[in-house]
Amino acid sequence: MMRKADLLRRGPDEWEIPTSHRADMRVPVRLFADDDLLEAAMGDASLEQAVNAATLPGLVSHVTVMPDVHQGYGFPIGGVAATRLPDGIISPGAIGYDINCGVRLLASRVRLDQVRAKIPDVASALYANCPSGVGVKGSVPLTSKELDRVCHEGARWAERSGYAQAGDLEATEEQGCIDRGDPNAVSSRAKERGRPQLGTLGAGNHFIEVDVVDRVFHPEAADAMGLEVGALVVQIHCGSRGFGHQVCSDYVHEFQDAVARYGIRLPDRELVCAPLSSPEGARYMGAMAAAANYAFANRQILAAHARRSFEEALRGVVRDASLYQVYDIAHNMGKIEVHQVAGESVRVCVHRKGATRAFGPGFEGLPPRYRSFGQPVLVPGSMGTASWVLLGTQGSMELSFGSTCHGAGRRMSRHQAKRSVRGDRLRAEMEAGGIAVRAGSLPGLAEEAPQAYKDVDAVVDVVCRVGIATKVAGLRPVAVVKG
Amino acid sequence: MDESGFEEVDHTADWALRARGRDLADLCRQAAKGMIRLTGAEVGSEPTLTWEPDIWAADAESLLVRWLEEVLFRMESQQLAVREMDLSTEAGPRLRGKVALGPLLRLGKAIKAVTYHGLKVHCDRRGCEATIVFDV
Numbered sequence: 226m227m228r229k230a231d232l233l234r235r236g237p238d239e240w241e242i243p244t245s246h247r248a249d250m251r252v253p254v255r256l257f258a259d260d261d262l263l264e265a266a267m268g269d270a271s272l273e274q275a276v277n278a279a280t281l282p283g284l285v286s287h288v289t290v291m292p293d294v295h296q297g298y299g300f301p302i303g304g305v306a307a308t309r310l311p312d313g314i315i316s317p318g319a320i321g322y323d324i325n326c327g328v329r330l331l332a333s334r335v336r337l338d339q340v341r342a343k344i345p346d347v348a349s350a351l352y353a354n355c356p357s358g359v360g361v362k363g364s365v366p367l368t369s370k371e372l373d374r375v376c377h378e379g380a381r382w383a384e385r386s387g388y389a390q391a392g393d394l395e396a397t398e399e400q401g402c403i404d405r406g407d408p409n410a411v412s413s414r415a416k417e418r419g420r421p422q423l424g425t426l427g428a429g430n431h432f433i434e435v436d437v438v439d440r441v442f443h444p445e446a447a448d449a450m451g452l453e454v455g456a457l458v459v460q461i462h463c464g465s466r467g468f469g470h471q472v473c474s475d476y477v478h479e480f481q482d483a484v485a486r487y488g489i490r491l492p493d494r495e496l497v498c499a500p501l502s503s504p505e506g507a508r509y510m511g512a513m514a515a516a517a518n519y520a521f522a523n524r525q526i527l528a529a530h531a532r533r534s535f536e537e538a539l540r541g542v543v544r545d546a547s548l549y550q551v552y553d554i555a556h557n558m559g560k561i562e563v564h565q566v567a568g569e570s571v572r573v574c575v576h577r578k579g580a581t582r583a584f585g586p587g588f589e590g591l592p593p594r595y596r597s598f599g600q601p602v603l604v605p606g607s608m609g610t611a612s613w614v615l616l617g618t619q620g621s622m623e624l625s626f627g628s629t630c631h632g633a634g635r636r637m638s639r640h641q642a643k644r645s646v647r648g649d650r651l652r653a654e655m656e657a658g659g660i661a662v663r664a665g666s667l668p669g670l671a672e673e674a675p676q677a678y679k680d681v682d683a684v685v686d687v688v689c690r691v692g693i694a695t696k697v698a699g700l701r702p703v704a705v706v707k708g
Numbered sequence: 709m710d711e712s713g714f715e716e717v718d719h720t721a722d723w724a725l726r727a728r729g730r731d732l733a734d735l736c737r738q739a740a741k742g743m744i745r746l747t748g749a750e751v752g753s754e755p756t757l758t759w760e761p762d763i764w765a766a767d768a769e770s771l772l773v774r775w776l777e778e779v780l781f782r783m784e785s786q787q788l789a790v791r792e793m794d795l796s797t798e799a800g801p802r803l804r805g806k807v808a809l810g811p812l813l814r815l816g817k818a819i820k821a822v823t824y825h826g827l828k829v830h831c832d833r834r835g836c837e838a839t840i841v842f843d844v
Contacts, residue, residue: 269720271720295720295721296719296720296721297721297722297825298722298823298824298825298841298843299823299824299825302721318823318824318825321843322820322821322843323820323843359815359816359817359818414781417785418781418784418785427818428817428818429818429820429844467784467785467820470820470821470843473821474777474821474822477823477824478770478773478774481766481770481824482766493824493825493826494769494824494825494827495823495824495825495826495827497824635720635721636720637720638718638719638720638721639719639721639722639723639844640716640718640723641718666816666817668748668816668817669816669817
């Protein structure tokens, strides 16, 4: 286990594990955390996993660790690593099984005080219209040919099929489609798993949440995003379902041999990788892009279901129950980007696993209304606690390869959470606190109890203090839907 | 844990399972039983189908991961769960056997994937043991 003495303090909220810590480290590890969050990070294997990540070939600079870090498998959740093209590597385990797991935020002009009594109906409509839970089939049956089109087109396929409205794609990372998604690089088993699941939320930590905009910190940016204090918004958190999980599994198997072929030595087999320029690396990039596109389409379809739910539940109560897309972000992805490294522009593959892209002002890929502010960053809190809308900054470009945190970060195991929290009591407490809860599984609800997570406010305070994000608005939950 | 069996091990975000068997085949059997227990799967008695797995891998760890993935795939995509297993291994390593599958009546919790994270199959004269981390 890592000790505090192993870390150098670089600033009030910035720490470094130098390469002298272990002989096989190629680059240092830099962690953003206050003293409490650092202690939490040292409570599990997160930092050992970050040190393991720092041994990957082709890293151009430090491995970054966010304040919401927690132990994952191979690469820590909350880690960022950039490898140089063309000879650096790509590692499926450093992106995660749920490829393009992400968050979508929809805003409305519906004010909580107008519809407070109808919130349980909104929750019920969302639960009924958005398929969720273990083994639930999707709302969009796909032929093999259609699934291949989803792999190529992502959210554009959903738009063409009537699940999007004007402005949705523009307000999605990569406009909802990663180029060169290759269905031929995806196994038949992944397709078999993915075909029935499009348009589903899944289970685990995935959710749909209705929140009220509680506080605004940056009025101009909030205005550009359509966020008004007292108005309702919807967050959708999910990813590429069994399709992405199988893509990752397939390539983790395939790369077990690749590391031997390319003479790569690793401290953990879950970190297996292949050079970006290799045939294996190129195939994984194509398959990962296909899975990312599946996830963009999935969240787009769920957004359409959320819109229908608002219309159904609030018909006759408000004149305008429309939901407008604020933004959609990925927090498990490998992206080819250009970053400044030691004063040079370098093309790199940025692995973000449990970390959000957070590009600063001026980024051309943003909708014009956001360009002068920076990229919207969506940080969901633990169930029943605050969530945050942030902006990317120039600081994130300089310190963390244009990345910031992705959530609260677990601090308690699922087993421990179930031992200390009862699902029925938790639901009753949340309902008593004014949060409507619709959940398919009470033990599943207990696993996601707020006590099982770190304090998201503390996480957000750290990333804002170090300058890798800035606050726009705080959200407070009024309804939670989980599988 | 006795000579043969499984137990859940704490892991911050995911699930981990320590399994022990009299030999590699028994380890695969115990790990599957433990994984099925973690998912809260309920399996019906009729009808029963027979599946004859034949899995090759480069090493014991890959064999264990591939075997567990096959069991998971049948649960998620075919709605079939394991009722009984008769497994054996041979050099290669290779896993073969007969597995009785019944209809999956209920799945409490989904497992996304079986990982290689920190996975090492330790075998000695008392048997084989491994700790497997699942992504959930």
